[in-house]
Amino acid sequence: MAVTAAKPSTAFRVLTMAVNLSRLTTGTMDSNDGHEKTSKASIILQFNQLEASPSFR
DSSP: OOOOOOOOOHHHHHHHHHHHHHHHHHHHOOOOOOHHHHHHHHHHHHHHHHHHHHGGG
């Protein structure tokens, strides 16, 4: 995926989601197992939606 330029708000959202996903995969986020799986799926869905967004390209 090639990213040329993104709006500051989009870049911030991507960074926030990346940090949250990283915390979920390393187990440093305090949550129970069911919530962790749901949160991870939600963050991945948000990444996929951003990648499909015309403003992200």
